[in-house]
Amino acid sequence: MHGLIDSHFHLLEMEKKGIDPKKLLIQLHEAGFAGGIDIGVSENDIAIRAPLVAPYPNIRTAAGIGPWGADGEEAITAKTDRFQRNISGFRVDCIGEIGLDYHWNYGTPARQRQLFEEQLSLARELEVPVVIHSRDADEDMIEILGKSTFSHAGIMHCFSSGWALAQTAIDRGLYISFAGPITYKNNHGLREMLARVPIERLLLETDSPYLAPTPHRGKTNTPFTMVEIYSEAARILGIGVEDLSIRIRTNFANLFGSPGRS
Numbered sequence: 001m002h003g004l005i006d007s008h009f010h011l012l013e014m015e016k017k018g019i020d021p022k023k024l025l026i027q028l029h030e031a032g033f034a035g036g037i038d039i040g041v042s043e044n045d046i047a048i049r050a051p052l053v054a055p056y057p058n059i060r061t062a063a064g065i066g067p068w069g070a071d072g073e074e075a076i077t078a079k080t081d082r083f084q085r086n087i088s089g090f091r092v093d094c095i096g097e098i099g100l101d102y103h104w105n106y107g108t109p110a111r112q113r114q115l116f117e118e119q120l121s122l123a124r125e126l127e128v129p130v131v132i133h134s135r136d137a138d139e140d141m142i143e144i145l146g147k148s149t150f151s152h153a154g155i156m157h158c159f160s161s162g163w164a165l166a167q168t169a170i171d172r173g174l175y176i177s178f179a180g181p182i183t184y185k186n187n188h189g190l191r192e193m194l195a196r197v198p199i200e201r202l203l204l205e206t207d208s209p210y211l212a213p214t215p216h217r218g219k220t221n222t223p224f225t226m227v228e229i230y231s232e233a234a235r236i237l238g239i240g241v242e243d244l245s246i247r248i249r250t251n252f253a254n255l256f257g258s259p260g261r262s
Contacts, residue, residue: 001031001032001033001224002033003032003242003246005203005204005248006035006205006223006226007155007177008036008155008179009038009207009223010207010208010209011049011052018220024222025052025053025056028224029056034058035056036058036059037093037094037096038053039064039096039157040064040097041068042069043069043079045063046061046090046092049061050091061091062092062093062096063083063090064096064097064119065079065098065119066098066099067098067101067107068101068104070107070111070115072107076111076118077114077118079115080118092128093129094123094256095120095122096131097131097132097133098116098132099116099134100134100135100141101136101137102136102140103135109137120144123154124149128152129155130150130154131155133157135161138161141161141165142168145169146172150173153173155203156169158178158211159177159190166193174201175202175203176202177203178190179205179206179211179213180206180212180217182233183213183228183229183232195236195237200247200251203251204226204229204230206221206223206225207221208220208223208225212225213229214228215228216228230244
């Protein structure tokens with residue numbers, strides 16, 4: 001684990017799976033974990049998460065309303081206004097995860113797009129990066145990214161889309177992050193995608209507690225499986241794990257500042 005960055009994990013979701021987040025963070029720190037981002041999944045979880053990571057300046061905090069927040073009939077602007085009030089007074093290093101997910105049909109596409117675009121605007125107002133979720137929504141995501149500005153960049157998380165979306169994101173200055181599925185036997189296309197991403201725009205993640213890599217597939221995931229993800233990514237790129245970890249740390253620092261919170 002020494003020197004490894006995990007650009008996307010969910011402490012509260014791991015807690016729901018029976019993992020003590022405080023104990024986990026201690027164990028990661030003792031193992032030399034280089035840091036990463038604890039990601040929000042609801043509009044009001046920042047007050048619980050912020051104290052957990054406060055002792056660890058190398059762990060950033062993201063807050064956002066994912067596409068699942070488009071469910072229901074409440075006006076989207078009412079949701080985003082309340083979210084902005086909820087995060088006021090807390091250190092929010094980036095807005096996320098936010099985005100589009102047409103696989104699960106949350107709300108309607110129009111509501112998802114509005115929710116996403118209003119939070120992109122909030123990120124610009126707060127002058128922070130974004131963490132973007134995209135599933136089965138390449139066409140609309142390409143359209144939105146193409147007309148958006150990202151003065152503080154951001155991350156396409158757990159990337160599993162086509163090259164057209166990857167290229168659009170890279171052209172907009174975003175980073176592309178890959179997770180455990182790069183280790184799955186039949187994901188040849190995803191491994192080919194990783195190999196095409198410029199290394200200066202590459203990040204890696206676990207998306208814990210989800211998507212555990214081989215040989216842990218089907219089990220509750222934690223940032224400790226970054227070892228397997230880095231090993232496979234290094235193999236795909238034909239470089240050493242240490243060289244890759246240095247590159248990822250540099251990319252993460254370019255996005256958020258180094259070594260701690262700026």
